[in-house]
Each structure stands twice: as C-alpha cells, then as structure tokens.
Amino acid sequence: MAGLRVHSVLVTGANRGIGLGLVQHFLGMPNPPQWVFAACRAPTGQRAQELQRLASKHRNLVIIPLEVTDPASIKVAAAQVGEHLGGSGLTLLINNAGIANINLLDQETLENMTRVYTTNTTGPLLMGQEFLPLLKKAAQGSPGSALSCSRAAIINMSSIAGSITDVFGWEYGQVVSYRCSKAALNMLTKCQSLRYKEDGILCIALHPGWVQTDMGRLGAHKPPLTVDESVQGMLKVLSSLSEKDTGTFLSWEGKVIPW
Numbered sequence: 561m562a563g564l565r566v567h568s569v570l571v572t573g574a575n576r577g578i579g580l581g582l583v584q585h586f587l588g589m590p591n592p593p594q595w596v597f598a599a600c601r602a603p604t605g606q607r608a609q610e611l612q613r614l615a616s617k618h619r620n621l622v623i624i625p626l627e628v629t630d631p632a633s634i635k636v637a638a639a640q641v642g643e644h645l646g647g648s649g650l651t652l653l654i655n656n657a658g659i660a661n662i663n664l665l666d667q668e669t670l671e672n673m674t675r676v677y678t679t680n681t682t683g684p685l686l687m688g689q690e691f692l693p694l695l696k697k698a699a700q701g702s703p704g705s706a707l708s709c710s711r712a713a714i715i716n717m718s719s720i721a722g723s724i725t726d727v728f729g730w731e732y733g734q735v736v737s738y739r740c741s742k743a744a745l746n747m748l749t750k751c752q753s754l755r756y757k758e759d760g761i762l763c764i765a766l767h768p769g770w771v772q773t774d775m776g777r778l779g780a781h782k783p784p785l786t787v788d789e790s791v792q793g794m795l796k797v798l799s800s801l802s803e804k805d806t807g808t809f810l811s812w813e814g815k816v817i818p819w
C-alpha cells in the first residue's frame with residue numbers, strides 16, 4: 561500500500577460491512593488521510609455505534625449524514641465535505657453503499673427493481689455529479705498529470721454478480737434486481753471514466769470478493785472472505801492503479817473481470 565497517499569476520502573455506507581472496514585483501514589494507515597469522511601444515513605443510530613466510537617478517537621474522521629437516493633441529502637453532504645476541506649479537494653470518492661434482495665426472477669417487481677437500481681446505480685451517478693467540483697479540485701492541486709487514486713478517483717463498489725459473462729453464483733441466488741443494478745453500475749463507471757478523464761479523475765468498478773457482511777450472508781452459504789481480507793486486497797489494488805486502468809472492472813485481487 562506504499563503507493564497510496566490519499567489526502568481525503570469519502571466512503572458511503574460507512575457504518576457497517578465493507579464501508580466500515582474501509583474506514584478502519586484508512587484510519588490505520590501509516591500515512592492516514594488528512595480527512596476520512598464516513599457517510600451513513602443514520603449517524604446516531606444503533607448501527608453507527610462503532611463509527612461513533614472511532615470518531616471520538618480519530619480527529620480526522622468526520623461522520624456525514626447521507627442518503628444516497630436523495631439528491632437533497634447528497635447536496636448537503638457535498639457542502640459539508642467542502643467546508644471541512646477548506647480550499648482543497650476530495651481525493652477519493654468510494655461509492656460503497658448498496659442493497660440486495662434475494663428475490664427469484666419470477667418475484668421481482670417494479671417497486672423492487674426501482675429501489676435497488678436507485679440505490680446501487682443512480683446513487684453513484686448523483687454522487688459523482690455532486691462531488692465533481694471537489695474531485696476536480698483534488699486533481700488540479702495534485703502534481704503531475706497521470707491518473708491515480710492518490711490524485712483523484714471514483715471507486716464504484718460493483719459485484720461479479722453483475723458480470724453478464726460470469727453471472728457468478730446463479731445457483732446460490734438469482735438476485736435479478738441486484739445483478740441488473742450492478743451491470744448498469746459497470747456501464748456508468750465506463751461512462752464516468754470517459755467523461756471525467758479530462759478532469760484528471762480515474763474511475764473503476766471494483767468487486768470486493770464474497771465477503772462476510774450482512775449482505776454477503778444473505779444466502780445460505782458462508783462467504784469465504786473476511787472484511788479485513790477484502791479491504792486489504794482492495795487497498796492494494798487502489799495503490800497500483802494508473803491511467804491504463806480507468807474504466808475497467810477489477811476484483812479485490814486486481815484481476816480484470818469480464819463485463
């Protein structure tokens with residue numbers, strides 16, 4: 561992870577699971593970011609207690625209220641983050657918040673398809689739009705012109721379940737709304753990479769592996785990876801990314817996943 565020097569990072573869905581793991585690992589780095597923004601929708605709720613505990617110990621950790629399906633909430637969050645950053649930009653935006661539903665194809669509904677798509681796909685789109693000025697500022701303030709996660713980047717937490725080639729885990733769960741939302745998130749990532757390249761912002765879709773979280777345990781099988789293993793792998797991947805990687809779909813081990 562020696563190559564990853566992040567001035568500031570925002571993680572959505574940071575109160576539990578992979579998001580919380582990312583926050584913990586950023587705080588524990590030898591050169592931790594100056595600002596770690598942990599965004600969650602219920603900062604004072606039962607599920608954010610660990611985040612509250614961490615915030616009382618780490619002055620560089622700021623908890624930001626954020627509901628990713630609400631444009632007004634995203635706007636307020638971006639303003640709050642901008643205030644904390646003063647004149648500097650946001651280095652890393654990690655769109656991690658997500659939901660899944662283990663419905664079979666025959667059970668999917670308009671309401672469910674819409675809810676999952678709005679959270680997993682539209683949320684990251686709106687986050688990218690609203691945080692663009694701060695990401696651009698980070699890119700402009702960074703020395704050199706090459707793309708990297710130490711300069712400015714959007715990381716969209718995708719899933720191999722959204723790979724049309726692989727259709728990973730069909731036998732464990734059809735999860736059609738989830739698969740469709742992640743396939744669409746992959747396309748969004750490609751579009752963001754094309755549009756934001758000129759602004760110096762690297763964009764990737766990242767599969768964290770099958771991880772022991774509330775979501776990972778939704779089915780009947782125990783996921784093989786701990787949060788720590790997944791996050792350590794992903795941070796290593798982030799530290800190695802360069803120009804050639806923007807617009808790609810990678811695993812927590814750095815392997816290219818077919819769309």
Ligand code: NDP
Nearest residue numbers: 573577578627628656657658717719770771773774775776
């Ligand atoms: P969890 O279910 O453990 O946590 C999900 C997080 O997202 C929670 O913090 C939750 O907040 C937040 N969230 C959900 N909806 C919203 C919303 N509308 N606004 C703001 N925050 C929201 O999931 P994981 O940690 O396992 O997953 C994290 C990401 O990794 C997801 O995008 C998921 O699709 C992806 N992933 C996970 C895999 C796994 O095996 N675990 C495999 C592949 C991909 P709250 O506590 O308020 O509900």
